[in-house]
Amino acid sequence: MPAPIVFLASADYARRTGGYVYNMHLLEALKRQGARIDMLMLETGFPTVSQAERRWLLEALRGLPEDTVLLTDHIYLCDLAEVFAALPLPVVSIFHHSLVEEQGDPSDDRALMLRQAEGQAIARSAGLLVTSDETGRYVARHYGASADKVRVAVPGNRIVPRVAVGTRPAPLSILSVGAIIPRKRYDYMLAVATHLKDLDWRWHIAGDPERYPEHAAALKAQADAAGLADRFVFLGDVADDDLEDLFQSSDLYVATSAYEGYGMAVAEAFRHGMPVVTTASGAVSTWAAGGMLAAPADDAAGMADLIRPLLSDRARLQALADRAWRFGKTLPSWEETFDGIGEWLAKPS
Known part of the structure; x- marks a missing residue:
């Protein structure tokens, strides 16, 4: 009989994020594969877990059978x-992307603190899902994680209808998806x-403005000042x-993130057959292929120069959309992504 799995999360984990979507598909895959999963839910995990909940969690974990495997985001392991x-x-930790890249300047004191916390979390992990x-x-580079500890499972994709890029009356529609946070560089x-x-x-x-409300308000003021x-x-x-409706009514996807651990929204654009213009940010540049233009990360005029011909020439836009559609069909489904994940997860026990 497989070891029981306890999934630790918090009730305030933002639902419309790539991390949440990934985790839910992971749990569904484990259940399909016959895993026994219990949920352990903190009331509040962000920005930190309260002392009262820390005491409750410690007692709850002490009461679990010795062969239990605990599955959780590495962010909880860092904090706890x-x-x-x-x-x-x-x-077993799920490592979507580094907190250092998410929250800190790589050279400031907070980044050094986060780097230390991540190092401790990875050292504590018997397995690491990236x-x-x-x-x-x-x-591996920053924390010395050994290859036998790490499993790569790139996010999967749904089967979705192809977008009719460039076929509707003007104006053309550009779409960007992601929480309104500094890392996305809106x-x-x-x-x-x-x-x-x-x-x-x-x-x-399309993205949650509540995680950094002052930042979101400043962006709206910036758009107003620019006359946009x-x-x-x-x-x-x-x-x-509503998000699916947005994809179906859009013609071009644009992303400007400073860093991505994968880039699920970019993959979703490809899956819809939508051309993409994105900065070469973290993992995106290592897997995204047909249907994408790689844009400069620090030259707004240069990035605009890549977008301009697509907005000015529908034939060019549609040709890039054809390439995006072909590439999107090569991306894995969620079933392919998590094939055999239950057997791998049982090994740390």
């Missing part, structure tokens, strides 16, 4: 180091948009059905 140091349970080959190289994206004001387009940004408030539109958090 003292809890896990007191327990012998094997832990979302791209590049992320696997990252944990300020840079807006700077790119200012170099395209003479063309007819609408740019929609009615063309560069922050839609806020968008429900799944």
Whole structure:
């Protein structure tokens, strides 16, 4: 009989994020493969777990059978180091991307603290599930994670209808998806948009503005000051059905992230047959192929120069869409992504 698996998460984990989607598909795959899974849910995990919940969690974990495998995001392991140091349970961490890249300047004091916490979390992990080959190289390079500890499982994809790129009346529609956080660099994206004001387009940004509300408010003010408030539109958090409608009504996907552990929204654009213009940020540049233009990360005018011909020439836009559609069909399904994951997860026990 396989060892029981306990999945640790928190009720405030943002639902419309790549990490949440990935984790839910992982749990579904494990259940299909016959795994026994129990949930252990903290009330609050962000920005940190309270002392009361730390005490509750320690007691809950002490009551688990010795052969239990604990599965959780590495962010919890970073925050709860003292809890896990007191327990012998094997832990498998899901490493979506580094907190150092998410939250810190790589050279500042906070980044050094996060680097130390991540190192301790990875050392404590019996297994490490990462979302791209590049992320696997990252944990090996920065934390010395051995290859026998790491499993790469790139995010899977749904079967979706192809987008009818460039076939609707003007204006053309640009789409970007992701929480309104500094790492996504919407300020840079807006700077790119200012170099395209003479063309007819609408740019929609779908993403949660509540994680950094002051940052989101500053971006809206920046769009207003640039005279783009009615063309560069922050839609806020968008429900799944509405997001699919947005994909189906868009012609071009643009991303400007400083770093991505994989880039699930970019993959989703490819799967829809939508051409992509993106900065070469982290893992994206290592796997994205047909249907993409790699843009400069620090030259807004240069990035605009890549986008301009696509907005000006529908034949060129549609040719890139054809390449995106062909490449998108090569991306794995969720079933392929997590094939055999239950057997691998049982090994740390």
